[in-house]
Amino acid sequence: MTYRLRVADLPAAERPRERLMTYGAKSLSTAELIAILLGTGQGPGKLSAVGLGQHILQKLGEHQRDSLAVLRDVSVQELMQIPGVGVAKSTTIVAAIELGKRVLYSRPPDRTVIDDPSVAAAILSGDLMWQAQERFAVLLLDVKHRLVGTQIISVGTATETLAHPRDIFREVIRQGAVRVIVAHNHPSGNVEPSPEDIALTRQLLAGAQILNIPLLDHLILGDGHYRSLRQSTTLWQEFPQGD
Incomplete structure (x- = not known):
């Protein structure tokens, strides 16, 4: 049996939410920021939320070197094609990206x-x-x-x-x-x-x-x-x- 680390298994000081509260959002990796939006993991191999965030970035970057460039304009439908990312997770990510754009472009x-x-x-x-x-x-x-x-x-x-x-x-x-x-x-x-x-x-x-x-x-x-x-x-x- 393969043991997979969950976010809940991490020491409190190493969990994305706790680190964001202590050190600010800039201290988190992109996968950790996505993990906070996801809330929970799953997907292939029952990944943790951070693992699923990493998996999303990997899948988005398969055909383009810069996964962030793809993420900026990703659609709900594109995200839902990734195993483990359903309607709720996809819409949360897209809404967060759009909110960030509106704040930046205001x-x-x-x-x-x-x-x-x-x-x-x-x-x-x-x-x-x-x-x-x-x-x-x-x-x-x-x-x-x-x-x-x-x-x-x-x-x-x-x-x-x-x-x-x-x-x-x-x-x-x-x-x-x-x-x-x-x-x-x-x-x-x-x-x-x-x-x-x-x-x-x-x-x-x-x-x-x-x-x-x-x-x-x-x-x-x-x-x-x-x-x-x-x-x-x-x-x-x-x-x-x-x-």
Whole structure:
């Protein structure tokens, strides 16, 4: 007879719920987070809830290296094809994923003051984060850095976006904005700026100086993270914006 460890057999301090309460959700693995949603295990070999969570991730990742990428858009029907995952477990997982998306993608109302890169990144997450293609977007602001609107300027391929300073500033001027933040995503999830990103930022900063429309930042988003080029490069010292 094979003995299979249940979550209830673990010491209290090692159980997912208890660890979440003590150390926070970030301390848990993805399988443990799924286990809390599942509540109970079973499936092939009568797995524990954590074991079933691991099994779900394994099955979702069979045809794609990133199981989390699949999980983000998984359907109830897809989950129910996995042994041990019925209607209740499937709907709980899908509901939790949708709730997470709504929290992440919730956008502040117009006229919100953009006073930190994290605020700008949160506003743009719905349009840029985890996209399969590169997208280039602008945040349009008034003189007090309040949000006037957002605009997707271009959509590129999986590895390249097409954006030209002319197109970017045309939209800024058309909508009457006097401050601007630009952003694009890296589908790979790596938010390190490429040489092309740096070159484009230089062009935009130079153009912003001529037009007297300060460029406040250039953000790169990907896989739940972002990078502020203003904070991580010296470009704004080379091209002062007077913002």
